[in-house]
Structure formats: C-alpha cells, structure tokens
Amino acid sequence: MVKLRLKRMGTIDKPFYRIVAVDSRKKRDGAYLENIGYYDPKTDPLTLKIESDRALYWLGVGAQPSDTVRSLLRKAGVLQKWHTMKFTAKAEEETVPVAVEISETETAEIIPEEGAEYERVD
DSSP states (O other), X not given: OEEEEEEEEEETTEEEEEEEXXXXXXXXXXXXSEEEEEEXXXXXXXXXXXXXXXXXXXXXXXXXXXXXXXXXXXXXXHHHHHHHHHHHHHHHHHTOOOOOOOXXXXXXXXXXXTTOOOOOOO
C-alpha cells in the first residue's frame, strides 16, 4: 500500500520535511517513490509547497495520507480539489439518463405489499 507521509531532512534543531509517496513497509527516511513537495515548520510563516497535480494523482490511485500530511493537504487546498473531483465524477456516473420505451399496449401492474397502506390519488 502506498502512503503519503513526511520524510525528515535537515540538521539537528533545523528540520524540514519532504512530502513523499512511499511504500508503507519502508522506513520513515527510506527510499520513496516520488517527492511531491516540502514543508518547513521553522520559518515564520511556515513554508509549504505541494505539487497538487501529483498529490491528486497519488490520491486517485489509492494512496493514504498520514494525519500530518492530510492536514497539510487541507491547508494547501488539495483535499478540497480532490473531494470536488471525486464527488463530481460520482454524480456524473449516477445521473446517466436511461431511455425506456413503453408501447401503448403494454400496461404495468402494481402489486401492493401485504399489510401496506396506500392512499388513492385521482
């Protein structure tokens, strides 16, 4: 499984982090598949750069972000884009029009469920 997580870089008392896509079985600072951005918490204001198209790609193929990376993606606006894309695609799938032709000779019979109460509408 692929995860999006932070890889610590820098020196003692001067850390910065790369946001990477990595196999979940690898070590925190081990080999990674792709670097998609960086995060420096020591600057004021903090420095955050994320390649949104690559982050969206990894989310699209099923990568799970760590809690910290999820909050950074939210700050960068990537999660908002992801949810918009995901729910827009799902809505398009659900609203596919279906054409049904019924000839005048065919009739539909509605059989009420046993014990159900129905109102008659004229």
